[in-house]
Amino acid sequence: MAVSPSSISRLELTISMPGFSPPPPPFPSSDLDINQLPSGTGEEEWITAGVEDEEESTNGGPPRKKLRLSKEQSRLLEESFRQHHTLNPRQKEALALQLKLRPRQVEVWFQNRRARSKLKQTEMECEYLKRWFGSLTEQNRRLQREVEELRALKVGPPTVMSPHSCEPLPASTLTMCPSCERVTTTGLDKGSTKTTTTAVATPTTAATLSSKVGTPALQSRQSSAAC
DNA sequence: GTTGGGGGGCACTTTACCTCA
DNA sequence: GATGAGGTAAAGTGCCCCCCA
Numbered sequence: 664m665a666v667s668p669s670s671i672s673r674l675e676l677t678i679s680m681p682g683f684s685p686p687p688p689p690f691p692s693s694d695l696d697i698n699q700l701p702s703g704t705g706e707e708e709w710i711t712a713g714v715e716d717e718e719e720s721t722n723g724g725p726p727r728k729k730l731r732l733s734k735e736q737s738r739l740l741e742e743s744f745r746q747h748h749t750l751n752p753r754q755k756e757a758l759a760l761q762l763k764l765r766p767r768q769v770e771v772w773f774q775n776r777r778a779r780s781k782l783k784q785t786e787m788e789c790e791y792l793k794r795w796f797g798s799l800t801e802q803n804r805r806l807q808r809e810v811e812e813l814r815a816l817k818v819g820p821p822t823v824m825s826p827h828s829c830e831p832l833p834a835s836t837l838t839m840c841p842s843c844e845r846v847t848t849t850g851l852d853k854g855s856t857k858t859t860t861t862a863v864a865t866p867t868t869a870a871t872l873s874s875k876v877g878t879p880a881l882q883s884r885q886s887s888a889a890c
Numbered sequence: 891g892t893t894g895g896g897g898g899g900c901a902c903t904t905t906a907c908c909t910c911a
Numbered sequence: 912g913a914t915g916a917g918g919t920a921a922a923g924t925g926c927c928c929c930c931c932a
Contacts, residue, residue, distance in 0.1 A: 729906040730921060749899080771922060774899070779920090781900095 732772070736762050740769070744776050 732740070743750075743758055750758065750773055752766075759766040 731907075732921085752897095768921080770898090772920090775920065775922085778900080 730768065736764070740772055740776070744773065748777055748780070749773065 739762060740758075743754075747754075750769065755766045755769050755773075758764075759769045762769065
């Protein structure tokens with residue numbers, strides 16, 4: 664699959680989920696000037712030097728030694744990656760010159776860096792989907808339980824006792840508050856704007872309706888709870 | 891409009907080195 | 912200190928897509 668530069672720039676998609684904030688970007692911002700040569704080249708960290716052994720390790724030479732980038736080189740590459748995830752040939756050449764690397768090495772580094780970035784993103788997405796799945800599973804379980812309990816109640820329509828008159832309320836007067844998932848009565852208290860919480864439309868709604876309607880426990884909740 | 895070559899990116903893999911038990 | 916397993920990053924390979932002549 665080939666990815667155009669425009670889609671590369673979309674690599675860092677973000678996912679927002681309630682209660683789940685993604686980790687901060689992996690590269691803390693720096694005031695590094697990318698056009699400056701590294702102060703310390705850190706060449707002591709090189710297993711194999713960069714440009715010098717250009718044609719080594721090919722056709723019958725000694726086994727290739729692994730290049731280890733110095734901290735400064737890595738820092739510059741990361742900084743450059745933060746600015747653009749792909750390089751045009753001139754940028755690649757300039758960066759290679761600056762880092763005393765071959766352009767091919769810069770190119771490889773960017774390729775691997777993009778792969779790591781994508782892998783990280785995929786892992787984050789996987790984590791997010793796992794959490795989402797767990798949340799949906801839990802919600803599904805609750806709803807199924809509720810359905811079963813409502814089915815058990817199907818003998819008669821669910822009734823909710825008015826907190827004021829202790830009379831059963833018509834279902835048409837019940838509305839669900841989307842934010843707190845409570846069932847409220849509306850349009851009854853004409854003299855007051857207060858909305859009275861009557862029953863809880865949470866996973867325990869059906870259980871509440873079936874077992875606690877009209878009981879002192881619910882009535883005390885009815886009078887105290889507010890949306 | 892079709893075709894072939896070149897360049898660049900990506901996925902997958904190999905390899906060398908590092909860390910840690 | 913030697914050693915093997917596992918992890919990480921640089922590099923190799925093959926394929927695909929895009930552009931251009």
